[in-house]
């Protein structure tokens with residue numbers, strides 16, 4: 001069993017597609033782990049309490065739960081649109097206050113904390129390994145966060161808050177043995193990851209901006225509390241950029257998935273675009289890029305439809321049989337090599353090119369048809385972006401009905417499936433079930 005933790009969203013706004021680059025990558029990783037035959041337990045927290053949330057809820061004069069609820073719902077809707085599988089667990093910070101207080105108490109007993117102005121801090125000088133992940137040079141430290149009003153209460157500017165005392169009336173807070181207040185952000189992740197995955201686990205993911213200080217602080221809290229190694233492998237993905245700058249809410253250069261859908265972008269093309277560049281390379285977002293992703297998906301779709309039409313009596317082409325097998329090997333070798341998605345996709349496109357030439361010459365057999373469709377089926381278990389769809393299938397109502405019918409067929413509810421087929425026929429739509437999936441065309 002692979003145990004994996006990913007830092008989830010802070011739900012004070014809609015996630016932008018930079019955040020989703022990170023989550024789409026984690027989805028690819030999760031799908032690949034499962035594809036390779038491992039059982040997986042993937043936990044992603046939802047940060048539903050932090051300074052920004054408390055401030056915004058206070059301004060809106062609503063409880064924090066009421067403030068975060070629509071963003072939590074939007075997050076899961078956007079995840080589904082991007083074909084991101086739901087992690088096994090998505091725990092909420094506000095539901096783990098008790099466990100967080102326990103972790104702080106353990107750190108307190110072991111002498112890693114101090115109190116100042118009602119808040120509890122972690123004293124990093126008590127954890128000699130501090131800095132081992134990010135290799136931060138503590139001697140060169142300059143305060144990078146001078147706007148934090150709590151800074152002056154700390155002994156060392158790198159010390160970080162574990163429990164933050166309540167400051168203003170009306171602020172969300174919890175009454176605990178540590179005082180009335182709220183947890184620090186780093187504390188949430190140590191607590192929820194260890195609660196659900198154990199004191200030591202396999203993989204911890206996040207965007208590169210989390211290496212320091214967030215993940216460094218998670219290590220300091222967890223290892224000081226348990227005296228065990230916290231995480232075996234850290235996997236950090238690079239930023240989505242816009243014109244050379246990180247896409248972020250604070251810079252105001254963000255696009256949400258909703259913005260892109262409104263502008264007519266296909267969410268699957270967004271997914272494909274985000275996956276098409278290796279996760280450790282920066283990716284510059286442009287609408288031109290989304291268009292290119294849409295045409296790449298269209299190319300795959302056209303190809304799958306064309307291959308699906310090879311008739312049953314066409315003899316096998318052994319050379320193509322060998323090429324399909326080699327393509328699968330190359331595809332998997334690329335993913336085994338630190339999840340090199342662009343090389344993996346490159347292998348698929350090479351096969352498309354050469355098979356198209358063979359299709360022109362009618363040298364693709366029925367067995368090859370099944371091998372090629374099988375290969376794309378496998379690749380799609382990981383990429384979850386390829387579909388054989390007719391050009392111009394933009395009518396939501398029809399695609400919705402076709403999907404419902406396919407679900408009914410998967411559920412073996414054939415009566416319902418037939419009803420939907422009839423309903424579509426009334427709308428002038430004829431369905432055709434091919435090996436590449438269900439296709440439809442206008443009866444006219």
Ligand code: AMP
Pocket residue numbers: 007008009010011017018019020021022205206207208209210237238239240241246247248
């Ligand atoms: P947040 O909601 O800010 O806590 O971020 C959620 C996740 O998105 C974290 O793993 C961040 O590292 C990641 N992230 C934030 N901005 C970007 C970006 N521009 N590109 C890629 N990942 C990002």
Ligand code: ZN
Pocket residue numbers: 006007008189214
């Ligand atoms: Zn985290």
